[in-house]
Amino acid sequence: MRMKNLILPIRFAVGICVCLIFYFLTLSIFNLHTKPIFSLFNFVITAFGLFEVVRVYKEQNGPDFSFLNAFSVSLITGFISTIMFTFFFLFYATEISPMFLNNLLSVFKGDYNVGIGIVCFVVAVMGFATTIVLSLAFMQLFKKSYNIPAYQ
Secondary structure, three states, X not given: OOHXXXXXXXXXXXXXXXXXXXXXXXXXXXXOOOOHHHHHHHHHHHHHHHHHHHHHHHHHHHHHOOHHHHHHHHHHXXXXXXXXXXXXXXXXXXXXXXXXXXXXXXXXXXXXXXXXXXXXXXXXXXXXXXXXXXXXXXXXXXXXXXXXXXXX
C-alpha cells in the first residue's frame, strides 16, 4: 500500500480512537469505566468507523474497488486505532488514575494477581479481534453480487 493510500485509514483510525477515548472518559466521569459491560459500546464505535472507511474507500475508487484492498484498508484502520487506544489505556491506568486497575479488577470475584501489561494485552487483542471480525463482515456487504436474477 502506497503512502497516499494510508491517508484514509490513518484519518479514520484517529477518528475511531478519539471517539473511543471520549466514550471512555465520559464513562469515567460517572465512574462507570470500571464496569466491563459498558465496553460493549466500543464495538459499535469501531463498527461505525470501519463501515465508513470501507464505504468512503469504495466511493473514491468506484469501478476500481477491490475486495482485497478494501479489506486491507479496514484492517489497517482498525489495527492503528487499537494500538493508539491501547497506548491511551496504558497511560490512563498508570499516570492519570493509578487505582483504575485495582478498581477494574475488583469487579470480578476472586483474587487476581494481574498487572497492567496483561490488561493492556487483553485490550489490544479485543481490538484486533473486533477489527478482523468486523472487516470480514463488512466485506460481505460491499462485495459484488454474482447472483443471477430469477426470471418469471
